[in-house]
Amino acid sequence: MAKQTDIGPPDYRMMLPESIKENYGTWKYHEILKPGLMKHVAESGSELYTVRVGSPRLVSIDFIRDMCDLADRYCGGYLRFTSRANVEFMTPEKKNVEPLIADIRKLGLPVGGIGDCISNVVHTQGWIHCHSSATDASGLVKSIMDELYPYFTEFKLEAKLRIAVACCINMCGAVHCSDLAVVGIHTKPPKVNNEKLAATCEIPSVLASCPTGAIHRHPDKEVKGVVVREERCMYCGNCYTVCPAMPLADADGDGLAIFVGGKVSNARKPPMFSRLAIPFIPNNPPRWPEVTGALKNIVDVYVKDSRKYERLGEWIERIGWEKFFRLTGIPFTEHHIDDFTGATETFRTTTQFKW
Amino acid sequence: MAKQTDIGPPDYRMMLPESIKENYGTWKYHEILKPGLMKHVAESGSELYTVRVGSPRLVSIDFIRDMCDLADRYCGGYLRFTSRANVEFMTPEKKNVEPLIADIRKLGLPVGGIGDCISNVVHTQGWIHCHSSATDASGLVKSIMDELYPYFTEFKLEAKLRIAVACCINMCGAVHCSDLAVVGIHTKPPKVNNEKLAATCEIPSVLASCPTGAIHRHPDKEVKGVVVREERCMYCGNCYTVCPAMPLADADGDGLAIFVGGKVSNARKPPMFSRLAIPFIPNNPPRWPEVTGALKNIVDVYVKDSRKYERLGEWIERIGWEKFFRLTGIPFTEHHIDDFTGATETFRTTTQFKW
Amino acid sequence: MSDTPLLDDLEKGPWPSFVKEMKRAALKSPAAKDLLGLVELSYKDRVTHWKHGGIVGVTGYGGGVIGRYSDVPEKFPNAEQFHTIRVNHPSGWFYNTQSLRKICDLWEKYGSGLTNFHGSTGDIILLGTRTENIQKFFDELIEIGFDLGGSGSVLRTPTGCVGPARCEWACFDSLDLVYDLTQTFQDQLHRPRWPYKFKIKASACPNDCVAAIARADFTIIGAWKDSIRIDQKEVKEYAAKGMDIKGLIADRCPGGALTWDEKKGELSVKPEDCTRCMHCINKMTKAIRPGTEKGASILIGGKAPIQKGAFLSWMLVPFIKIEPPYTEIKDLLEKIWDWWDEHGRNRERIAETIARMGFKVFLKAVGLKPLAQMVKHPRSNPFIFFNE
């Protein structure tokens, strides 16, 4: 039993390199020198070079030790991770930069993601660790980034492009506000196991868990359990979260939906939600070619048609969703029409449209 | 008993002047020559002059006869009314125009409303004829147009400005999408008369009529009637519409709310709803000075700050609602914050704002 | 001293006075005289003195008359009954004076002599008559070639803009369409059968001069398929007269379809980016016109706030040709009514029924395929019902 609890995380000051302690809060400007490399300049005139490295996020402790070796060699024993799970090496020494980059490359790791790039993919657990998952996250991310690799290591975009992957609609990660979002979805109602349910769950809380009221007591008084009105089920998984006896996972029913055009920054346009582009693509491990192909197609069209500084969602807003579907060749279906709370807000209350 | 029914309205062709029959569907362009006067030119080259006259809408048959006399004298016995209850006299004869206008003036009627003007006010019955009314419509309109008269007879605006008045929230007329909208509102719950209710209404339908579920059976089993949970009442009048025993009218509780910034045309910006500017102004007949003053203030600020072709709602969208409240000096209160269905759509989901 | 001091104040001022008109009517009609007194009393008490309307009407019709009784009959006996009759206007609100005079004479005979030209749905509103006069009035109204408008849970009097009669922008014949639909659906207009009221309005271009999109359950608005037509000679004229064509026209184009070439003095359009908002056409009437392949868009669901909140009509059919006998539109209306009739709850407008049941359910029912033009944007939530 621990001598102590509630000590919280270590003081961040212990974790800051000298060059940052000295210029803390007095940075003046930065310049992006090349993909994965930027320079910050302080009021004092001192400089700090940052090299950003792509990480698979799911790593072994030996990977972390490799990063530590590099940090010890070039960065005085300090490093950081970014909010998108990249690794950042910082040094005031210009001369360290190229050798550092060379050693990173030796480890087979990509340098990039700074500026108008596709950065690392915010993602989740999937088949690696989550019981809710409708797909795997790590495998999807690997497949996607292999496909879009040059967008991480080179400048090929007019603006940042942020991708997120979530393995179920709980959407761990800012999936609902990403330029490109891939979401694992179930499309079959839960398979109720009433013996298990009777043993492990409280029926009232199971009934209460369903937002659409699709779950009802079993008609047969004898059976202590529930039935699901399948036509009212939207596969949200709430029932499964509160009761293990109602799994939704299904080899053929599970797959991916793709949402596009979200952002969170307040630059120019306010933050926006991502909107449905493709309702369903079946799981096709290990490479999910239909998913990577769909993303590639959207990115290609966006790159061709977008203007300087225009995020994907800003581009779509300018040309209109009907033109987005036309240019990408993605079919618009009944599934794209909202029927959740507030759906009427999404209907087009004007005669303005493009053919 | 009529020999015939379902004959419908007369054929419109009987009602069209020669000059229109000849050029029907072949008009080429129009020019607005001065307030209340425009000229349409047909492919054939023939011209049609239209003089628009403001009407109180609530008129005597002798007023209609006056209009007929003018039409017989100058327009070959034809005239029309507009979708805002103005009268329009049309003639191909340029020489008729000025004498016509002179005779209209003799009758004390205003010529104007064409182009970037405030036109006639779309309005409703009020105390003249409606049991639901929370105010009078005709008196408000008269008071408002007296105040804003020059905007009807002269060009003083950058765009059209449409005003509507409704005497209760049923909003007969396009009040909910007007540049300026004055709406009669009740602010006291219905006064239930249970004897009358028992006699004239079905309790279930009364209970059902309430959107907020504020109406309940009378707790006392003896009493055949209902009670209203006052804190849940939003004074919508639905119950009164289905049951006469629940009137809401109240000398002190009734008054006006002012909504602004709506439009219906698709020009430039899509149609917009009007939004709440002033939650409540008590009834102050016969002139409602607080209402006319409030409208005058908003129009003055709009005139000063708006750009060419900018409708009131487009202006507010450009400067932001917070700046609208600052410039007009209208206080922003808790009542302005939506709490009806879909309220969350109105919350500001960005850091962008003006002080 | 006058017994209507408050109302008298409303005779002053430059805008024409409804009080003057009431007094004019009062000279001939005791009912109109008592109305003056009753309204004066409302101005004093600051409440209405009308009671909930009772059911009055003409044989064979379920609507067209709004019953109205005063709550102070003892004070104003001649205004005790003050029913309103709604008379269906001719398309475009055009009249020849003989017809108007006939209506006036009839109303002098049977009514208070007070009227609204027009009510905000578009009917001629004849204010104030007694129950016993209604049928007689109606019989003679038919004689002079007019009929009642709608009230109650029926098809309400359809209206349309002045359109081709006097407007160069009309993309279809709003007058003829409204006349034809009104005649075709006389039964739906006079005999209640639906959950609630249903309104049709037609504007022959996107300026929407009858505010159809805000007020009609079924909204017909003019549109064209090809490109706007630009007369470069006239464009140069506007430029010469000093119009800032880039700032005021091109930059204001919502579709970003217009480019102004300062040097050439040329305004060019990228038709695929034009959303037909009308702005450039509105402001350069001599230089720019709608396209030639004309028709309309149909939108659904416009209404006032009661009860689920106000709705603006939304896109249902992006483009449809509008030509007699208008079969396609009539079929669509019938399909919509059948579905609404079956699924609509009491006092539920079509928009509210669709909102409750789901737009895609409605689309299936009326046999229309989903289009991106129907929505501002696709859903943002992942709660998709795949089983449907």
Place this chain on the structure above:
Amino acid sequence: MSDTPLLDDLEKGPWPSFVKEMKRAALKSPAAKDLLGLVELSYKDRVTHWKHGGIVGVTGYGGGVIGRYSDVPEKFPNAEQFHTIRVNHPSGWFYNTQSLRKICDLWEKYGSGLTNFHGSTGDIILLGTRTENIQKFFDELIEIGFDLGGSGSVLRTPTGCVGPARCEWACFDSLDLVYDLTQTFQDQLHRPRWPYKFKIKASACPNDCVAAIARADFTIIGAWKDSIRIDQKEVKEYAAKGMDIKGLIADRCPGGALTWDEKKGELSVKPEDCTRCMHCINKMTKAIRPGTEKGASILIGGKAPIQKGAFLSWMLVPFIKIEPPYTEIKDLLEKIWDWWDEHGRNRERIAETIARMGFKVFLKAVGLKPLAQMVKHPRSNPFIFFNE
């Protein structure tokens, strides 16, 4: 032939491979080895092989560990229990290598050797250990100066952007604020008491580099009260280098606050019209900087779709100074938690409770006055509850 053919395919390709990493871990850990097999099986079956998590944890805490059991223990016994431990990261995700190496050594001793740097809430995620190891691991974790992060219906590990440590735009000290709040609310972080989870994220400027507005119930985003600072000399530099300052900067300003004077080569701002969107600052890093009177805006309610749909945080406090000891923010948090605790239903996030009870009710409860800055626009419906 390999017994993980499907996963092996994911070792190919330019992007670094998590499978390589799993295999590296598998060399030392039987648990990691069995995980490989189990995940290969999922790739074959296209379903997860994890069961619903059971309750596991450390004494005195209600969260910080996610229990996880395999549904194929017979096939992969070493991965039967594969619990996750969440370790609270240091502000800004900065580390010295000694600390990192200590964590690695601990995880080599007690866990599978697999980890996420970092989980998407911001914790160090240590994947895969057995129940009996959890307490031991925790005891030694405390020794090396780390503690657990949040899970369950608690305050989740707060995070903040790199801020003043390496960013010129920081309007407050995101690292210190996050550290201070995390330390102050250790009890709320470790001991479930609320209806559901509650997340705090801090971005020191409106670029929002931790996506706080989308993911945090309580969102702190940098702001300034005065004007952006423009260095005209540098502006001229950008112009000289050929930047289209009018088209790319001034015309893109959402507030319409910027004017570019081509002749003078000057960019001027109307501070009252600047909405602090960051665009001009982002694109002209040497010429334009935030103002000097710095602080933050506080927004409320961001969350993912479960269950009432996704929310973006919305404006609650337009401007607040952010200075130690951060009393004002802490008081506000306590007030919000008290109200939510009392009124929130089970599994209802703060946004959903506010949506259900009404924003103005919430404002009253936490003692904030309504401001136009809190809404995109006022209500359009007339259904106002005046009695409140």
